[in-house]
Amino acid sequence: MKLLPVFTRKLSHVCNLKPYKDTKWLMPNGNPTGVYIYNCVADQRVPVILSDQHVATWYSCGPTVYDSAHIGHASCYVKLDIVQRILKSFFNIKLITAMGITDIDDKIIKKGKETNTDFRTVAKQYEHEFWADMSSLNVEKPLIITRVSEHITCIESFIKKLIDSNMAYIASDGSVYFDTSKYPSYGKLQRAQESGEPNSDHKRNNMDFALWKGHKPGEPSWDVSWGEGRPGWHIECSAMVSKVFGSQLDFHAGGIDLQFPHHENEETQSCAFHNMRQWANYWIHVGHLHVKGDEKMSKSLKNTISIPTLLESYSADTFRMACLISNYRYPMEYNLELMKTAEDVLNKFKFFFKDAYRYVNINSADHADYDYKLLDKLQKVEEANIEALKTDFDTATCVSNLQTLVSSVNKILKSDTGGYYPVPVLLTAEYVTRVLTTFGLILEEPAESVVSNSLIDTLVEFRHTVRLNALTKKDKDLLTACDIVRDKLKSHKIQVNDSNKGSSWVSIK
Ligand SMILES: [Zn+2]
Structure with missing residues (x-):
């Protein structure tokens, strides 16, 4: 893949030069960082240019908190954590990170009904679990956490402006749709014929998508100026990002499944709201994790592995190493071979x-x-x-x-x-x-194992002395005894490496 040249001269705010054939990605004005990143709008690597070379805004779409996270989430957020750490430590960029938590959604409401629990309690419980899982994987917490339930007012005013500017319309069922016929650049991230949402009699065009869902009996709703209902999924990220970062965003990240329709719709409504030609300058999409034979790991396919279950078999460092030796953009197959390679490295x-x-x-x-x-x-x-x-x-x-x-x-x-x-x-x-x-590897042994580590040190050192003597004297029985001790240690998850200069050991899972 060819790299794009870095523009060193100053360009107008967001330049309209369109230097690339058939792409609509606009080179931002500012200072080149030296980093090149793949961008789905340009369909190639583009230079990362920031208005301040050492400060950047970053938003990640967070989880919909209706169930426990699985290793698909783990690989997405560990890989994004690695990218953030690289930008911060190797390229000296201060990242202002934010993550949106979807705590109002069909699936959360359904789970609440099934378990006879308030939907807010369901969301709180799984959000708490999500952060505990992320912490166990050494994923840094974002500086800003935005929750949909705490941003209804800014979502309302965002939608209101789109209705007032004729970019959105109120349908007969009280829902509000974005009118894609008013926005010719729809399909910037991924060319598509439909919005990815179910068709509805209330929509004017196939590609229109819901900003607001009209009230349905038995479901939570909020009273806003055009009636009762609740926010659609896509609008929440745009409204919350605009609230914390204003009209421009440097990095916008999430899993590859969010590229369309979620990110397409976010870009569309945000450009319309801010009257900009480009809202997020750099889209970062992480490839799926899948288990052998399955296309993708997901709750609906019932092929998930929880994060605590993963950590029973492998350390957080081993999982992170598996992510490091895989390319963040491409699918990653979770299998024994990959995890064994990661552990060996x-x-x-x-x-x-x-x-x-x-x-x-x-x-x-x-x-x-x-x-x-x-x-x-x-x-x-x-x-x-x-x-x-x-x-x-x-x-x-x-x-x-x-x-x-x-x-x-x-x-x-x-x-x-x-x-x-x-x-x-x-x-x-x-x-x-x-x-x-x-890269976020911990490498240190936990403090509680310090005493047992010193005992293992003593045993391994003693075995080394015995083994050297046995080698010198060609004492086969003693060498066999040394091998037995080595194998016994391995069964206790201690791997010993021998050399004439001394034996060393590491703990394995
Ligand atoms: Zn989002």
Whole structure:
């Protein structure tokens, strides 16, 4: 895919130059950040340009809180969390993050009726659970959380303005629809013939979509200037974003299933409301997670795995690593092979950290040598990683570069000949740790395991001494005993790696 050039000269507020064939994406005016991101409107990567190079607004569509979140939600929000952390830490952009929670919806009302619970209680319970799940995955909480139930007034005034400007009409059932015939750019994100909503006798055009749903008996409703009812789904995000960020938005994110109709409708009504040609400058859509054989993980397909169930089998770090080695835009298949690969990659790094620190503190008469070649390699990997991350957040290449770097340093750690190079080894370990923790990996063992860790250290050290003696004396029985101890440790989720310089261990799930 070809990269677009960064415009360095100043353009008018939102430029109308249309530099790309057959696209309607408008290059914003401002300062280039050096980052290129795929945008569905341009159907290619475009440069990220911000009015202030170091500040950006970001809105993510949050969950509809009618049930427990599943690993499809986990992969979406972990991947968005990784992208946010990259923008903040590698490109020095202060992100003002907001997420909308849909706490009024058909599914929530239905769940309330089924369980004989007030719909507000249902929403509160599942929103609480959602944040607990996100925290267990180390996903950072947005700075601003907007809930539909707390923004009815701003939603009402948003719709009122669209009605007054003739962009929307009140139907005979009290619903309000956006009149797509008044907006020729409809279909900017995804060309479509219909609005994605069920057809209705009350609509003037097939593509029209509901901004407001007229009151139905037995359902919660709010009294507004044109009658009773409740907000439609799409309007809530536009109204809440406009309230907190005004008429322009830098990043707008969500799962790929939201591209159409949800985001299309958001863009349409927001452009109409603000009288702009472009509202969200950068759309970020995360590919679906699916389980083998199924198209997509969803509640309606009854093929979901809850986040606590996921974390019984794998650590949050392993799941995040699976996300890092997958491209955020493409579908991700959740299977044993992917999770095993993620766990192996993570363990390779953990073993490296332990081996590196033991190497530096080794009790020997050696004096430090300097390896310029290794420092040069480190510098090249740092540059290659920045290049990968600025190219649509290519974390998979970044992790692969780190693995290559670690492999070359491991050769030094395990070599019996040659010099002693603590400085480049430590610098490499520090760099790899910094990149991985910036991606949101925790890497640390929980505090409660410190005592048991020191006992395992003692056991592994003792086994190493016994094993070296057995190797020297070619004592097969003793070597078999060492293997039994290694296998027993593995059955207790402790994986041991042997080398002549010492054995190290990591805990596995
Ligand atoms: Zn939304």
